[in-house]
Structure formats: structure tokens, C-alpha cells
Amino acid sequence: MSGRVDGKVVLVTGGARGLGAATARTLVAEGAKVVIGDVLAPEGxxxxxxxxxADALFVELDVTGxxxxxxxxxxxxEAYGPVTGLVNNAGLVHRCPVEDLTEADYRRxxxxxxxxxxxxxxxxxPSMRAAGGGSIVNVSSVGGMIAFPYILGYTASKWAVRGMTKAAAQEFAPHGVRVNSVHPGVVATGMTADSDRSHALVEHQPIRRAARPAEIxxxxxxxxxxxxxxxxxxxxVVDGGYSSQ
Structure with missing residues (x-):
């Protein structure tokens, strides 16, 4: 039985755990060769x-370099051939009031x-061009559609990803490369597990729970x-209906 991404070669950043790991598992199950990029070497x-x-390998990847x-x-x-899929999933959040947000933390x-x-x-x-085309998925956030307090840097970056996606989609289309953004709401991962704010958000959305990583x-x-x-x-947008309110 063939999978939905048979023959695809996909690089997943932030792939060692959470949403990235769920994505890697899903893609391999559906026939892709997956490269897990992360700074978390043991987990990766x-x-x-x-x-x-035969289906997956880990590469140490700091996405800022x-x-x-x-x-x-x-x-x-070298391992699998030209890249035909990229999932830009690596991300972080820093919570604090704007007046306490340092330049270093914002830039990070x-x-x-x-x-x-x-x-x-x-x-x-260039790799996708050599392959004859490909697909890029940029993981933004519901925070790239609307805004939340105390995460100014995160909100700014996720809105930027939304705009970058649209600009790249127009530029890359002649090369057969599609570019889209995914905007999750609260997902049950390590990034949200210790946040009272995250728990409060899901109580008022139509689907009153956090997403499972596999759903994203x-x-x-x-x-x-x-x-x-x-x-x-x-x-x-995959946010349990939060942004529909």
C-alpha cells in the first residue's frame, strides 16, 4: 500500500521532540525519507x-546559522537525494512584559x-529546483494571525513568517515550489505544558482542549x-476554532 508522500525527501527542523517529532513520525509512516534537524542531539x-x-537520519542544525x-x-x-520537502518548525517563545524584554531576548x-x-x-x-519542485511548510502560529500580550517577540516573528511565506510563494512558484504556512493554536507540547495562559485559552475556544501534535x-x-x-x-489555521471568535 502506497503512502501519501512516497518518494519525498523532507527536512524537519526542531524535529527532535514535540510537533517536529510527531511530524517526522507521520511522514515516515506515509513513505517519506525524513531528516531530523535540531540542536537537541541525543533526542534527535x-x-x-x-x-x-533506511527512513530517517539526524543532523545537528542550529537554524540561525x-x-x-x-x-x-x-x-x-548525500543520504537520500534532493530535498523535496521542508518543514520550518524550529521555534521558541519568551514570555515577559515588553518593558522587561531585553534586546538580547527579543533578538534570540x-x-x-x-x-x-x-x-x-x-x-x-536549489535542491528543490534540481528535484523539479517541492513544498515548504512554515510553522507559524495562531499568534501570527492575531496577537497576544507578553510574547511580543514571538508574535512579531510569527506574523513575519506569514508574510515571508506569501512573498516566497510568489517567487518560488516558477520553480515548481509551493510555500504555505500552518498556524496552530495551543498544542500539547513541552512549550505549553507549564503555561497557565495556554490552559486558559483552550477553555474558551469551540474545541475545548489543546491539539495533539499528530493533529497538526x-x-x-x-x-x-x-x-x-x-x-x-x-x-x-489549526486552532480548535480559537480565532473564529
Missing amino acids: RALAAELGA EAAWRAAVARTE VVDVNQVGVFLGMKTVL AGMVLYLLSDEASYATGSEF
């Missing part, structure tokens, strides 16, 4: 071992969440598959 190597060397991106793409091509969030996405799209494009991974799978061949430059 363990996940790659779980998924099997262009040289690290070039090395990750080269390793992917933007470097990972926004600059990392830029570097990823830039670096994989399902949307990513769709966008990487040929089923989404006419979708580019668009936002796909």
Missing part, C-alpha cells in the same frame, strides 16, 4: 534510531523563529503531499 538521534536508518543549513542540505542530498526569538525560516527557504531552493502533523502532511498541488501562499 534517538528518534532517528526509532524510525530506522547559514553554514549549518548548507551542511544539513548537503547531508540530506526572532533569530530562531524568523531568520531560521528565511535561511531554510533560501538554502533548500496531519495538516503538514497534506501540504507536503501532492494532494495540495494547487495550494501556495496560504495560511492553514
Whole structure:
């Protein structure tokens, strides 16, 4: 029985745990070769071992460094061939009032969440062009559609990802490369587990629970598959209805 992404070669950033790990598992189950990029080497190597060397490998990847991106793409091509899918999932959040937010903390969030996405799209494009096309999925947030207090850097970066996605979609289309953004609401991962604010948000949305990582991974799978061949430059919101209010 064939999978929905048979023959795809997909690089997933922040792939060692949480949403990234759920995405890697989903993609391998549906026939893709997956490269797990992360700074969390022990967790990344363990996940790659779980998924099997024939279908997954780990590369240490700090998404804020262009040289690290070039090395990750080269390793992917060496192992599996040209990259046909990229999931820009790596991200972080820093919570505090604006008046207490340091420049260093603001820049750290933007470097990972926004600059990392830029570097990823830039670096994989030649590989996707060589493959004859591909699909890029940028993981933004419901915080890239609306705004929340106390996470200014995160909100700024996720709105930027939304705009970057649209600009890249227009530029990359002649190369057969689609670019879309996914906007999760609260997802039950380590990033939200200790946040009282996250728990309060889901109490007032139509679906009154946090998303399971696999539910977001399902949307990513769709966008990487040929089923989404006419979708580019668009936002796909998966937030339990939070932003519908």
C-alpha cells in the first residue's frame, strides 16, 4: 500500500521532540525519507534510531546559522537525494512584559523563529529546483494571525513568517515550489505544558482542549503531499476554532 508522500525527501527542523517529532513520525509512516534537524542531539538521534536508518537520519542544525543549513542540505542530498520537502518548525517563545524584554531576548526569538525560516527557504531552493519542485511548510502560529500580550517577540516573528511565506510563494512558484504556512493554536507540547495562559485559552475556544501534535502533523502532511498541488501562499489555521471568535 502506497503512502501519501512516497518518494519525498523532507527536512524537519526542531524535529527532535514535540510537533517536529510527531511530524517526522507521520511522514515516515506515509513513505517519506525524513531528516531530523535540531540542536537537541541525543533526542534527535534517538528518534532517528526509532524510525530506522533506511527512513530517517539526524543532523545537528542550529537554524540561525547559514553554514549549518548548507551542511544539513548537503547531508540530506548525500543520504537520500534532493530535498523535496521542508518543514520550518524550529521555534521558541519568551514570555515577559515588553518593558522587561531585553534586546538580547527579543533578538534570540526572532533569530530562531524568523531568520531560521528565511535561511531554510533560501538554502533548500536549489535542491528543490534540481528535484523539479517541492513544498515548504512554515510553522507559524495562531499568534501570527492575531496577537497576544507578553510574547511580543514571538508574535512579531510569527506574523513575519506569514508574510515571508506569501512573498516566497510568489517567487518560488516558477520553480515548481509551493510555500504555505500552518498556524496552530495551543498544542500539547513541552512549550505549553507549564503555561497557565495556554490552559486558559483552550477553555474558551469551540474545541475545548489543546491539539495533539499528530493533529497538526496531519495538516503538514497534506501540504507536503501532492494532494495540495494547487495550494501556495496560504495560511492553514489549526486552532480548535480559537480565532473564529
